Each structure stands twice: as C-alpha cells, then as structure tokens.
Amino acid sequence: MTTSTDHSISRRAKQAAGQPISQLMGMALSNPNIISLAAGFVDNDSLPVTTTNLATQKVLAAGETSKAALQYGSNNGDEQLRTLVLEQAIAMNHAASDQAANYQTTLEQVFITPGSNQLLYLIADTLLDPGDIILCASPSYFVFIGAVKNIGGRTIGVATDNNGIIPRSLEEALEQIERDGNLSKVKAIYTVPYFDNPGGTTLTAERGQQILDIARRWSRDHKIYVISDEAYRMLRYEGPDVPSMHHWDPSLEHTIVAGTFSKSYSPGIRVGWGFLPTDLIGPLGDQKSNIDFGAPLLAQRIMATILEENLWLPHVEKLRGVYRQRCHAMLGALETHLGDVSGCHWHKTNGGLCVWLTLPEHIDTGMQGTFIKAAVEAGVLYVPGEFCYASGGEPANHSTIRLTFGVQSAERITQGIGLLSEQIKHWQ
Ligand SMILES: Cc1ncc(COP(=O)(O)O)c(C=O)c1O
Known part of the structure; x- marks a missing residue:
C-alpha cells in the first residue's frame, strides 16, 4: 500500500535505504560479544586525546584569533591548513621518488x-549527470559506489590483481564503452592507490602513470579525470612510500x-582535503557553497596547530x-x-x-545466504x-569477504x- 510518507520521500532517499553499514550494525548488536571484523x-585506545587537548588549548588561548576559530570560515578552508597540507603532500612525493616534479x-x-567523503560526494555531484559513468577497481570502496548511485551515476568495475586496477583491463572497459556508444558518459576513473579499501592493494608508480596516461588518451571530446583517493597513504607498515x-x-x-586525517589522526575531528584541477x-x-560554505573552522584550526607543532607525524608512527x-x-x-584450504586466498596487504x-565459490557470503548467519552465531562479523x-x-x-583489523586487539583478531x-x- 502506498502511504502518504511514500509520496513525501524523494526517489534518491528511497534508493539510499538499506545501506550495508546499518544492516551490519544491526547484526553486531544482536550479539554483544561478537568479534566484529x-x-x-x-583503534580506540590510540586516539590522540593529549595532543588534541594541547592543540585545542593553543587555538583557544589566542584572544581575537581564538574567536576567529569559532566563526564561519571560507568555502575552501583555512589558508594555513591548506598551505601545510599541500606542502606536506609535495614533500612526501619528492621523498618517495627519484624523479623531480x-x-x-x-x-x-x-x-x-x-x-x-564529502569531497568524494562533491566530485561525483560536480561531474555526473544521470547515467554518467565512473570506472573503478573491482572491488571498490562501497561508500563511493553508493554516492555515485545516489546521484544517478553508474560505476563500472575493472579487473584488479595484486597491484590494483589492471591497465589493460581499464583500456578494454573503455573500448567496450566506446563500442556501446557511451564514451561521452565516462567522467572519471576512481582509484584508492594506497592499500585499497577493500582490496588492500597498492598501485605501483608505473601503474599510476599508466592509468593517468589512459585517462589522457581517452579524453577525446571531454576530459576524463582520475580520482586518487589517498585515505590510507600514511598507514604503511612495510616498504617504501610510492609517489602520488x-x-x-x-x-x-x-x-x-x-x-x-581520519585514519592517520582522528575521524572525530573529521578533516579531509582535495587538490583539484583548476577547471x-x-x-x-x-x-x-550550497552544502556548508566551508568546513567547521575549529576542527581545521586544531589540525593546523597539530601539524605546525609537529604532533602529527609522531602520532602516525x-x-x-x-x-x-x-x-x-x-x-x-x-x-x-x-x-x-583449497579455494581460499587473500591479498597480503602491507598497509x-x-x-x-x-x-x-560454493560459499555465498552475502546477506541473503546462510553463511553470514552461521558466522554471526559463531561470534564473528x-x-x-x-x-x-x-x-x-x-x-x-x-564468495568474498572484507575483513578489517583496525578495531580489535591482536588476540581478538586471531580468535x-x-x-x-x-x-x-x-562448509567445505
Ligand atoms: C577509501 C576511503 N576513502 C575515503 C574515506 C573517508 O574518510 P573520511 O570521510 O573520514 O575522511 C574512507 C573511510 O573509511 C575510505 O575507506
């Protein structure tokens, strides 16, 4: 039966119902002792209370400047923070490469x-008309896939191996889209080049350049962008950094x-950034401007102070x-x-x-299958x-599963x- 509420809710909101996160949280709540992977x-224990307290006090102990931190800020953000973030990123790239740029x-x-996430949503909203396409790794970050769908766009998954998106497969996907007459709809290639969520893979420097080259070559009547989502860059546990x-x-x-800074400092402060092409x-x-005309300034001033006082990199360590x-x-x-166990394999991520x-392949891990219910009953999500x-x-x-090791202790992970x-x- 159609209710009056059904008429009041937009198609986009209805389409967004039943997000994986809320369904999984419901399952976790059904068993309070569950080990949620x-x-x-x-990690809760290492959240940086002391350094954040220091930085907050510093921000709020500076008279008129403190008041500025409690005001609205500018649409693209605090200038000092923008300067620090850009300088840090460029310095890291120079350190990771023997080629100057x-x-x-x-x-x-x-x-x-x-x-x-807001930046990713804004990019999708800025680039996509209904039916437009973003190419991405298969598998990819499900919140971004959801955002594209919400806007009416389509994501097209490209085959991956241990080094992320396979350039030849990306090219083949574009060839197929061209044959289907849809090349004009392709707006971007989305990558998580460092320790992808969920795949755990990292693009080599060579792959990064190949993907960029493909975007350039296929930008015929309009530009195809490459979105480099570097959320996990700082969480490297072995090996040398790769330039962005x-x-x-x-x-x-x-x-x-x-x-x-969500993963490398604190998601509660929730400060992110984007470096954009001028166009x-x-x-x-x-x-x-239509959404918030600027991120909360207090959080930005706190993060800027943490960077200035050299409190960030020791925390990352x-x-x-x-x-x-x-x-x-x-x-x-x-x-x-x-x-x-035959048929079981995983990527040995190092970050x-x-x-x-x-x-x-006979084990269906999905929400409709019985395996997930058995796992939850056994005490793992x-x-x-x-x-x-x-x-x-x-x-x-x-027959695939995303596991995370951020929250549970080593003992609980092993268990x-x-x-x-x-x-x-x-189930074998
Ligand atoms: C791949 C990826 N990108 C972006 C984000 C967004 O993080 P935030 O919005 O907290 O900056 C996440 C968070 O889990 C992520 O996994």
Whole structure:
C-alpha cells in the first residue's frame, strides 16, 4: 500500500535505504560479544586525546584569533591548513621518488572538507549527470559506489590483481564503452592507490602513470579525470612510500587528489582535503557553497596547530606500530587456519586497515545466504564482499569477504579468524 510518507520521500532517499553499514550494525548488536571484523572504525585506545587537548588549548588561548576559530570560515578552508597540507603532500612525493616534479599546484586548488567523503560526494555531484559513468577497481570502496548511485551515476568495475586496477583491463572497459556508444558518459576513473579499501592493494608508480596516461588518451571530446583517493597513504607498515599520481601530473590537469586525517589522526575531528584541477575549482566550489560554505573552522584550526607543532607525524608512527601488529595477527591467523584450504586466498596487504578474503565459490557470503548467519552465531562479523562491487563491468564475486583489523586487539583478531575459519571448513 502506498502511504502518504511514500509520496513525501524523494526517489534518491528511497534508493539510499538499506545501506550495508546499518544492516551490519544491526547484526553486531544482536550479539554483544561478537568479534566484529567488519567495522571501519579506527583503534580506540590510540586516539590522540593529549595532543588534541594541547592543540585545542593553543587555538583557544589566542584572544581575537581564538574567536576567529569559532566563526564561519571560507568555502575552501583555512589558508594555513591548506598551505601545510599541500606542502606536506609535495614533500612526501619528492621523498618517495627519484624523479623531480615541477609542482604548479596553487592554494586555490586546495579545498578542505569535513572528511574526504564529502569531497568524494562533491566530485561525483560536480561531474555526473544521470547515467554518467565512473570506472573503478573491482572491488571498490562501497561508500563511493553508493554516492555515485545516489546521484544517478553508474560505476563500472575493472579487473584488479595484486597491484590494483589492471591497465589493460581499464583500456578494454573503455573500448567496450566506446563500442556501446557511451564514451561521452565516462567522467572519471576512481582509484584508492594506497592499500585499497577493500582490496588492500597498492598501485605501483608505473601503474599510476599508466592509468593517468589512459585517462589522457581517452579524453577525446571531454576530459576524463582520475580520482586518487589517498585515505590510507600514511598507514604503511612495510616498504617504501610510492609517489602520488599528483607527482606525475604536477599541475593537476587530470588528477583529483582526495586526502583525510581520519585514519592517520582522528575521524572525530573529521578533516579531509582535495587538490583539484583548476577547471573544477569554480564548479565544485559552487556545489560546496550550497552544502556548508566551508568546513567547521575549529576542527581545521586544531589540525593546523597539530601539524605546525609537529604532533602529527609522531602520532602516525605510533599508529603504524599498533596496526602493523594487528595486520600481522590477521595475516598470520589466515595462514594458520586457511593456508591449505583449497579455494581460499587473500591479498597480503602491507598497509591500510583491510584484508580481502576469497572463499571457495560454493560459499555465498552475502546477506541473503546462510553463511553470514552461521558466522554471526559463531561470534564473528565481516562485511560481505557483494557490497563492494560496481553497478556494471566485472561481475560481483559472492564468495568474498572484507575483513578489517583496525578495531580489535591482536588476540581478538586471531580468535575471530579462528571462528570464521571453523565455519569455512564446516562448509567445505
Ligand atoms: C577509501 C576511503 N576513502 C575515503 C574515506 C573517508 O574518510 P573520511 O570521510 O573520514 O575522511 C574512507 C573511510 O573509511 C575510505 O575507506
């Protein structure tokens, strides 16, 4: 029966109902002792209370300047924070590469947002008309897939391997789209180049350049952008850093960089940023003006102070120590319990917060299957991989699981993987 409320709610809002996050939280609540390897939260114990307290006091102890922090700010954000974020990113790229780059990026190209999710949403809203296409890795970050869908756009998944999106597959996807007469609808290629959520993969410097080259070559009657979502760049536990795509496109012709302090400092402060091509400054800025005309300034001033006082990088080092141990606990437990179970495999990530696990194909890990209910009853929760697939392109693999190691202790992770593995073996 159609109710009056049905008429009041927009099609977009109805379409957004039943988000994976709320369904999974409901499942977690059904068993309070459950070991959730699903939550995308960060470690609670290492949240930086002391340094944030210091920075907040400093921000609020400066007379008239303190009052400014409690005012509205500007649409694209606090100038000092924008300067610091840009300088830090360029310094990291130079340190990660033996090739110099001639950065032309100006402060006007830098936007601060309350978390990078807002930036990602604004990009999708700025680029997409209904039916337009964003190419992405298969699997990809499900919140971004949801945002594109909400706006009426389509995501097309491209095959990946241990190094992320396969350039040849990206090219083939574009060839197919062209044959279908839809090339004019392709607006961007979305990548999470460092420790992808959910795949855990990192693009090599060579792959990053190849993807950029593909975007340039296929930009025939309009520009195809590359969105480089660098949410996990700082959470590296082994090996050397890789330069961002920004390094290969230093004036940001095609590249849009999205960054955040949520994972490397605190999601409660929720400060993210974007480095934009000059042609997007106006259109994206206009969209942002309609939403909040500037991120909360107090949070920005606190983050700027944390950077100025050199409190951020030591905290990142501390987090790396915490997560490295948990990452090893998860990979070690998977090896112990599933190393010789045929059909089970996973990517041995060396950063980020996720491990992507593939099970034998007869096990359906999805919300409609019985496996997830058995896992929850046994006391462990995961994110079904089915949520992480684009609306088109590479087909979804329903025997996949996203695991996260950010929240639980190493002991609970080991225990949780043990419980999950028992179920998997039971279903063999
Ligand atoms: C790949 C990816 N991008 C962006 C974000 C957004 O983070 P925030 O909005 O807190 O900056 C997340 C959060 O989990 C993420 O996993």
